Amino acid sequence: MRVFLSIFCFLFPFLSVFSQTGISVSPPRLYYEADPGQSGVQKVMVSNVSTSHTMDLAVSLGDWKYDDKGENLMFPADSLPTSCASWVTIKKEDTYFSLQPGQNKEIEVSITTPNTLTDERPVHTAMLYVTQMNPVNDVDSQGANIKVSVRSGIKLFHRTNESKNKKLEIENLLFNKETKLIELYFKNKGNIWADGIIYPELFNTQNGKKVKIDHIIFYSMPGDNREMTIKLPENTTPGKYTATILIDYGDDNTIEMAELSFTYE
Structure with missing residues (x-):
């Protein structure tokens, strides 16, 4: 029996799963400071750390927030009032690509703040996902055949240039x-x-x-x-x-x- 196993990791810049597949995404967080109508650009390095498998990767967006315990909650893009997912732009050639074993790719992640912010929220957030689209065969610790796919998440943080007030x-x-x-x-x-x-x-x-x-x-x-x-x-x-x-x-x-x-x- 084959089992499809999808492993999701966020906050951690490096993920290696079992013996045959893994991705490295760095940095794990991107910070933007842009007033209304302004843009900011950050770069993410994605690496295939596998020694034998090509990885087909797709880039997508979502929302996230902390619960009262500090745990991460995930949501579809643009579903939270604090979301900036719709402000994010990624080049077409960076939304779906393949990496050979040991190959790296740098992708640009741009945020353009709307000319008029319609709320008074001081910060906005989103999640950038890098997802493996071609699961590979592997074996778990009990020797069972499984399919392994990995996904990594990068948190995006946006704020305006308003004076910071940490309290x-x-x-x-x-x-x-x-x-x-x-x-x-x-x-x-x-x-x-x-x-x-x-x-x-x-x-x-x-x-x-x-x-x-x-x-x-x-x-x-x-x-x-x-x-x-x-x-x-x-x-x-x-x-x-x-x-x-x-x-x-x-x-x-x-x-x-x-x-x-x-x-x-």
């Missing part, structure tokens, strides 16, 4: 006694995408010991609400604790911080 605000921090998880709620109240790192720290107020917790990388868009759960280490002992949350989102002058005191039983 994240923590709205709630609590400890859920049932799940034994720290719950963090914050919102992007700026006019620009804000990516950064959350540094949780835990301090046992009874014995004075610090408990190490891994940092968390996050991404957000203007207006996004974010809900994050922070798991305590397995060896956390019962006691009284103070949790400190630091959010570093690339603003040299601002770090968002919150503290929470709770009892762990």
